Amino acid sequence: MADGENETLNKGIFLALPHLDKVKFAVLEIINCNATQSVSFSDVFCKFEIVKLEREEQELKHEVRSLNVNFSTLFKTGFDFINKCKGMTREDIEDLNTNEKKAITILDDYFQNIGAHEQSLNKVFQMEKEKKDQTYGKKISPSETNITIALAEHLLGKLAPGQSFVIYGGSKNKGNCKCGCEVTPNYGSTGIGHEEVWHGHIDIIFSSHHLEDTDEDECIAKFESSLKSDESPTETTSTSLKRRKMDDGACEDKESKEDSPGGKLITEVKGHTVGTSEQAIAQAIVFSLLQKQRHPNFQNHMIPNILISPEFFQIVLYDAEHDILLCSNFLDLFNVNDEGCLSSEAVVTLWLVLHYRLFCKGLVFEEPTEVEIFKSNFQELAKDKWHIYTNCLKNSVPGFPVVENDIRIDTWNRKVLQGTEYSKGMKKRKLLENI
Template identity: 40%
Template sequence: MTEGPSANKKLKIQNEFDKSPNWANAFRLTSVQAIYPAFAVLQLGPDCNAHMSVPFTDAKCNFRKVGLEVGGLYMIDFDDIFSKGIDLLIDLQNNSRELTEEEQRAVDILDHFLKDKEKHQQSLHKVLGGCKSEEEKDEKTNSFETHMTIALAEHLFGKLAPGQSYVIDNRVRGKKEKEMCQCRLDHCHGRPKFDCTGIGDEKAWHGFLDIVFSSHPVAAITTQELYGDENDEESETVYDEDSPDGKTICEMQLNHGAENQAIAQTIVFSYIQRKRHPSFQNYLIPNILISPYHFRILMYDSLNDILICSVKLPIFQDKEKCEKLSVESIVFLWIVLHYRIFCVGINVTELLNSGSIKDLRDIQSNFPERAREKFKLYEESSTIGISSFLPIPEEIFPSLDSFLYGKRLFKPRRLWKNSI
């Protein structure tokens, strides 16, 4: 029996998978012993400033992890949210179904990346692992931020994302009009594109994403510091714009301020996607927070007001050497960047029916309450592609000029006495 073209293509690709050690590592995620990343549920505290006009860099979320007083944190596994991605890997390994065109494109992207993995890890090692002393850090912090953003976009995010194209925030370009990837290796031919990446509304949380991809809605943030300990991380941004206008957020982390920035961006971005794409099956929109060694996945469901954050995932197998990329982390990142076809969202009905929670408010972030009178603005007015934000005037102590057109609450006493 002669098989159709799509079946032949599927079988051909499967044979290539069988010969690839990188795909063998990827397929380990399909075993029953596989351990997936977990997400914690976050809530915003009363000191959150979502009701104020502040840039993302000054966002204050006052967040906390949510769980039972006895029994630890509420936890959601990666495969609970991205079950379609894990199921696809299982079917690929077993060669048990034909792929849709969208799935085939996604698989081809991962396949091409894994074939060129050695080249990409050489480039990332040269840029991310090349500045280790405190003296180098002090001298190169500003330029390193730009170099890292470009390298991650060119050799990681941009190669795994739908569409495989991106735009970098034009404010990180510095004095160089044509900033190139600093790996300068023969296989690197990328030409970064710079453009405006502002999102939000100047009357509320607002600011700029570092990178924009050109397919599903995704974004990312890079760090301003080279190194940090387990609790010391900072950030920058990347996002994707190939779906009708969609984007996803991705961030880098090296200090607590970056965590607040990432949360604010994730929430704003989700409301923008919900407004622009009312046909989405769910609005659990990701943002990736990334440092030179790790990344976290933040996601916010603007329909159900649920905010979650993953544990750290390593970019390299050994962060001290920064030489070999972690295939497992690459696969997780690929699934997240293709969330439009792999993410099933959070099944709130199942959670309530199973008794895992008694009330949806137990796991909601409380963002509408924290945004106060600005909440409708987030739902209706936040937008994307903004080149600049007008500053909102701050209140200052009174000056003589401020009284020129003022209104006195009491009649001047001297005039009153002279009229007697």
């Protein structure tokens, strides 16, 4: 922070809060997927529908609406915390507990230096845009790695709890940040999952210390260079939407009775974003289940994945405890009417999501039957592989062995055994079996 303990926290934090009411999460149900197969995230097949509520009343004979959850409902603890900090000076926050003090300090520091971060992001984004537009016989593809580094170094990483992250070490054109700061990010192994089911490498994994002595994985992010939000939603018919009946007042979001304003939900946006979102959904599910496996005592297991581009971002949440899948509407990263300036609402939203362990209350159900309406159906679709998802997932994996027809193939041993008597015996037995 800047000098002056009597200075109040940055006003941008509190001006953004009322506008976050437009952020809503659709409840999704998975209809079909290849979760039982050995598939990398890039080859994930995961078809889903927005859950719809169907209700018949005397006054309204027939009502159908999508099941949404307010951001302020899920992150009520965080919203309450920001409101509590209104009017606080930097001296006042010394009375907060350690994690709260660190969190609000990170956010305030970012707003104090937001201009420098905007310049860095804009410089890299513009550089890559110009590279894409240039033609020398063929188009030059922008470097996703350069943009990922910029987003990690000058936005997400600066807002994360430990301000610590790892970028996938297998990324193409690895190097330092191209904004001019010359910072070289931390590259490493970001593989999660299991070779017999969904698995692969995450673009960015954020870690923090919290109460642990060592770094612990906290949150993940997936970069997508062409994520787009179209103003014209696609046509959706009753046959493409999941409908669930409910009794009056049961199982609905206590603070929301309308479809999402201010943005379109994941399946309502034109373009190829639905395909990339299938990857984001798979990553969110696997990471959440991994966190539950490693940290069963978390207060709740509503774990996020941030899908982000240079223009928009979207939050996918999976609750590994209750098998609930949520996805937010698209949100602008920069102010629409002020080109090049980061949206304060985006900054606060990302900060809250990255600090979900402090600020995400999760969904609280008064009746056990309410949970069933929100379930994503993933556990059922995982079938006999569910035990792998709940007990055998791995993290920080540099590479996964190949699995074919449910038989694990150790490529190193296979190469070593070639030409040996053991290998010949295996071939012979196979030939005999085919006779």
